[in-house]
Amino acid sequence: MDLLDKKNVKILERADDWKDAVRKSVVPLEEGGYVKAEYKEAIISGVEKLGPYIIVAPSIALPHARPEQGVVKSQIAITLFRKEVQFDKKDATAQLFVALAAADSDSHLNALMTISEILQDEEKVEQILQAENEEALYSFFN
Amino acid sequence: MAAIKKILCFCGSGLGTSFLMEMNAKKALKNLGVTDVEVDHTTIDDVVPGAADLFICGADLLPNAEKAGKAIGLDNMVSMDEMTQKLKAALGL
DSSP states (O other): OTTEEEEEEEEESOOSSHHHHHHHHHHHHHHTTSBOTHHHHHHHHHHHHHOSTTEEETEEEOOOOOGGGTBSSOEEEEEEEEEEEEOSSTTOEEEEEEEEEOSSSSTTHHHHHHHHHHHTOHHHHHHHHTOSSHHHHHHHHO | OOOOOEEEEEESSSSSHHHHHHHHHHHHHHHTTOOSOEEEEEEGGGOOTTSOSEEEEEGGGHHHHHHHSSEEEESSTTOHHHHHHHHHHHHTO
């Protein structure tokens, strides 16, 4: 898939809380120079202000903020947490974090469209959440 | 009921989820045979009365949308089923 590098697909055991999960999911983007350090904090303050709107479907979060909040170049990183991450709201949990860095309003749209199509298939989402390893996880999106 | 001619999908940033919703709303309208409705996406800052005839957002942001007018809140923003059902109800189809 466009904008998704194999090395930016990770499987982690757990996160301390949702903020830790957001930060961890953004690490590959930061390390790759796609976003500045402030980007993850912008996502967190957005969620603190508006609630967990980054949860786009059951078990799936799409952490993202605005281009001017620290994006250098458009890119996507995918992190699967084996243990569910709880947000500050009842029933708001996620396991798959698709961190999105959008440098402008359209360079990421193709990738987002592909992701949306994949995630519309509930059976496939089940399989993705059970992915055995990072290789298998990556193959769902490629 | 006033006719719905303009739908605005929005999220906190106006880049990610709002775009997913716009795509699905367009697809759902096409499946429903509705052709004369404009769909766009934006950030929560542009959600003001009169900006659209119908607002679509995640369930968490619904209270913000309802202040601006008629609105739909989605529990699953990638679900075509939910989008289709809720649009159908909102459009009175």
